[in-house]
Amino acid sequence: MKKDSVVYLNTRRKSDFEEQKEAIENFCKYKFSIDQIFHDYRTSSKPPEKREAYQEMLAHCKENGITNIIFHNFLEFSKNMDHGLREFRRLSDEGLCPYCAECDFIGFHDDPAQRTQAIQNFIAYMELYKSSMKKSQTAKTDSHTSNDTRIGRPRALDDGQKEALITVRKSGKSISQICRMFNISRSTVSKILADYPELKGEWKGNKEKQV
Template structure:
């Protein structure tokens, strides 16, 4: 039996609403019935709890006892990855169960309790890692390499950091956001994702060139 749910959209340009609705409706087949769509336009940098559409959605969920909330992706929630994770924590604590139409690596679609638990584990992992990054500021990789007497270009990230990078990329976080989170260049991220081609995405310049060619 399909479960009642609501969907939240964040749009930036004309046509985004219909496009995102199609993706969400396809994701919902045999799983959910979307009772209502809610939308905020061009405010992805605004805190979630200060958005009109987002708050209307939460009020609707409370009034109609709906606990399943559908998003396009985790990264679509906010430009700030920390804010996205913090909002996930709030939603879980309030009894909601979020789902993502794209890059949903959590699983447990048919078991809300296990899904909520898995999201909680993901939040704990990310928060523990980020807290460690904030507390310990390692020396510059090149300086550290010189102090050890090693030759050649040092590694930008250690094994634990690489694992965390791949995890947040799987969650749908953009490469630009990852560069800021880990303080590395796009080329470093690209090298780390060499063994994960499905996570690398498409270079914007290539896409724009293709679009220009189609318009000619």
């Protein structure tokens, strides 16, 4: 039996709506019945609490007892990763279960309880990683303050940070975004993804050298 759901779309171009709607309908075909579609246009830079259609969707879910929310792609939800992680944690804490039609790396589509737990585990891991990164940056800042700054090799990531990088890359983040998130160079990202050729994509640096 299909589960009741609502759909939330956040598009950058008006032409994206039909394309994303079709992808979601294919995803829901045998799993979910769509009660209503809510659509915000060019609001990915705004926090969720300031999006009109998104707030209408949450109110609709509460009024009608709907717990399944279908997104096209988690990465399209917010340009600010902190906003996205915070909101998905809030959804899971309130008993709402988010899904996405594309680039879904969570799994457990047929078991909402396990899926919710997997989402919470992932968010907890990312929050732990963020805390670790802040402590690391603080320690390095203190070290540079007490010692002469010297130019050296780009910093290395530990095993936990490498796993987080690979997970984020699988979710669809670009190489440039990953460089900014982890404060590392493209060459460092390339080395970490050496065993994952499907995740490396095209590196513009190599392309420029070939010209």
